[in-house]
Amino acid sequence: MASIRDNVQNTKRPAKPTTSGVSRASSLDLYCTMLRIRRVQEALVAEYHPADEIRCPVHFCIGQEAPPAGVAANLRQDDYVFTGHRSHGYYMAKGGSLNRLFAELYGKSTGSNHGKAGHHELSDERVNFYSGAIVAGTIPIAAGSALAAQMRGSEQVTVAVFGDGAADQGILYETLNFAALKKLPMVFICENNLYSTYSRQTARQVDCDIAGRSRAFGVPSRRMYGNDALGIFRAARQAIARARKGQGPYLFELETYRWLGHVGPEDDDYLNYRPMDELDAWKKRCPIASIEATLLSRGALDQAKIDSLEAQYAKEIDNAFKFAKSSPFPEPDDLLTNVFSEDSGKPEIKLEELLELPFDFSQAETAPLPY
Numbered sequence: 001m002a003s004i005r006d007n008v009q010n011t012k013r014p015a016k017p018t019t020s021g022v023s024r025a026s027s028l029d030l031y032c033t034m035l036r037i038r039r040v041q042e043a044l045v046a047e048y049h050p051a052d053e054i055r056c057p058v059h060f061c062i063g064q065e066a067p068p069a070g071v072a073a074n075l076r077q078d079d080y081v082f083t084g085h086r087s088h089g090y091y092m093a094k095g096g097s098l099n100r101l102f103a104e105l106y107g108k109s110t111g112s113n114h115g116k117a118g119h120h121e122l123s124d125e126r127v128n129f130y131s132g133a134i135v136a137g138t139i140p141i142a143a144g145s146a147l148a149a150q151m152r153g154s155e156q157v158t159v160a161v162f163g164d165g166a167a168d169q170g171i172l173y174e175t176l177n178f179a180a181l182k183k184l185p186m187v188f189i190c191e192n193n194l195y196s197t198y199s200r201q202t203a204r205q206v207d208c209d210i211a212g213r214s215r216a217f218g219v220p221s222r223r224m225y226g227n228d229a230l231g232i233f234r235a236a237r238q239a240i241a242r243a244r245k246g247q248g249p250y251l252f253e254l255e256t257y258r259w260l261g262h263v264g265p266e267d268d269d270y271l272n273y274r275p276m277d278e279l280d281a282w283k284k285r286c287p288i289a290s291i292e293a294t295l296l297s298r299g300a301l302d303q304a305k306i307d308s309l310e311a312q313y314a315k316e317i318d319n320a321f322k323f324a325k326s327s328p329f330p331e332p333d334d335l336l337t338n339v340f341s342e343d344s345g346k347p348e349i350k351l352e353e354l355l356e357l358p359f360d361f362s363q364a365e366t367a368p369l370p371y
Contacts, residue, residue, distance in 0.1 A: 017230045017294045024300050030073060030229045031295055032309060034065040034288050037089045039313045040098065044105070045265040047321065055107035056118030059086040063259035066287040067191055068093040070232030071159060074240045078154070080128045082142035083161040085120055086191075086258070087131035090161060095127040098316060102324035110327040114334070135196075136162055136169035139188075143175045146184040150246075157243045161189045165196025167210045173217065176251070180218035185243040187236065188214070188251040191226065193258045198273040211253035219249050226254030227287035230294070257282035 019027050041062045048054055061068075068089035072081070075094065083090045091101060096112065104111030105119055112124045120133035132138040142160035149156035166172055167190065179186050190210050194201050201208050211221040224231060232254065239250035259279070261268030269276065295301035 017228050017290055019230055019294060019298060019300070021234050022230050026073065026233065027230065027291075027295060027300055030069045030233060031288070031291050031301065033069040033073070033093050034229060034291065035309055036313050036316075037065045037068065037092050038062060038288055039310070040092065040317060041088060043317045043321075044102075045260070048265040053325065054105050055115075056105060056120065057263050058088075058105065058119045058265075059263050060260050060265065061086050061089045061258065063282065063287070064191060064193060064226070064256045065089055066227050066229040066232055066291075067161075067189060067254050067256060070229045071161075071187070071189055071236045071240075073233055074237045075157065075159065078128060079156050079240075080142065080145045080149075080158040081130070081161065082138040082145065082158065083129075083131045084135065084138065084163060084166065085131065085133050086163065087119075087122055087161075091122060091124065091129055091131070094124075094129045096124040096129055097126075098320045099323040100124065102320040103327050106324040106327070107329060108324055108327035109330040109334070110323070114338070115330050116338070136166035136171050138162075139166065139172055139175045143179055143184060143186065146179065146186045146249075147182060150182070150185060155185070155244050157185045157187065157240050159187045159189060159240075161191065163196065164190065164192040164194065164201050164205075164210060165199075166190070167213070168196065168204055173213070176214050176217040176219050176249070179249040183246060183248040185246065186249040187239050187243055188219070188221075188249060190251065190253045192253050192255050194255075195258075195262070195274065197262050198268070198271055200273065209253075211251060214251040219251050221251035221253065223253040223255070226256030227285050227290060229287060229291050256287075257285075259283060 022030075041060050044054070044058065045060060045062075048058065064086070072090060072093035075081070077095060081090050081094050088101070092098070100110065100112040101122070104113055104115060104117060104122060107115040107118065109115050111117075112122060117123065121131065123130040130138060130141070132141075139160050139162055142158050146158040149158065160175075162172070176188070178184070192201070192210060196204060207213070209223065211223040214221040222235060224235060226232070232252075235252065239252070242248070242250060257279075259282070260266075269279070292301065292306070
């Protein structure tokens with residue numbers, strides 16, 4: 001059985017990313033999206049503890065900026081994206097509001113979910129973006145979205161994003177089978193960062209070729225280097241166009257790596273679940289540095305443009321923090337709004353039933369655990 005280190009070393013990647021088949025404007029857009037995601041994540045990391053105002057655990061995506069940029073650049077605004085818990089990159093790449101993202105993390109009423117969802121259930125119906133905390137939980141919901149679009153004849157495409165940990169769940173394979181059977185307009189994106197929480201892939205799966213498994217269900221697939229945004233853009237463009245034409249689903253396994261711990265801004269390397277030379281090796285493959293070097297060498301980018309983007313994103317981030325911190329918390333009367341459907345009975349009655357349950361509040365968690 002191959003070791004994780006072998007897995008890293010054998011990850012196929014181009015010696016140098018190529019802009020072939022990608023316009024100058026699209027190449028620059030990819031870089032801008034990735035740089036913006038990185039700077040937003042870094043800012044949230046820096047602000048996470050000092051004021052202790054962020055109201056939820058956060059799973060950061062530093063190091064994994066290429067997949068959301070490369071995939072979302074090929075989507076229409078009315079296309080759907082469903083992700084798991086490491087979702088900020090796709091939220092931003094799909095066009096979600098930064099102000100509303102920050103406000104949601106701060107638990108404010110101006111958040112994308114009015115301060116009730118926090119990080120783990122982040123969604124924005126304005127851009128058809130949805131996420132969920134349960135591993136593999138949004139995959140079948142994404143299939144439902146694709147089925148609805150197919151029935152409407154809307155030519156909308158649904159993207160289902162998940163990690164290698166979701167490949168441990170049976171619902172993925174049930175959904176692959178259903179999507180192939182119905183020729184659903186779907187693209188499955190597996191971001192394989194080699195670990196599910198603190199458990200490496202080789203400790204959970206005998207065959208680590210996730211892309212290969214989908215073919216057993218009639219879903220064509222491709223395993224790719226996940227830090228090459230240009231390569232992802234080209235491949236996703238073909239798969240999304242294929243799905244939009246009614247030719248059925250496609251799956252990508254994108255091998256990438258998270259730089260921070262599983263959850264929160266701190267490193268969790270004291271747990272010794274991954275070797276430091278592995279982390280260092282992946283940091284040297286920084287997806288942003290890679291595309292930046294490519295664009296600089298081709299004259300599509302210069303230092304003046306980089307400086308301008310850095311200033312633009314710094315200002316946008318500062319404004320988003322100000323917006324979030326100055327926004328009000330939800331009113332107590334809003335506690336039960338958007339929780340129950342209108343035809344399910346009075347929310348007050350549901351709350352009374354909940355309070356009557358034999359729950360020992362002394363057994364409640366006093367601190368959030370990793371999840």
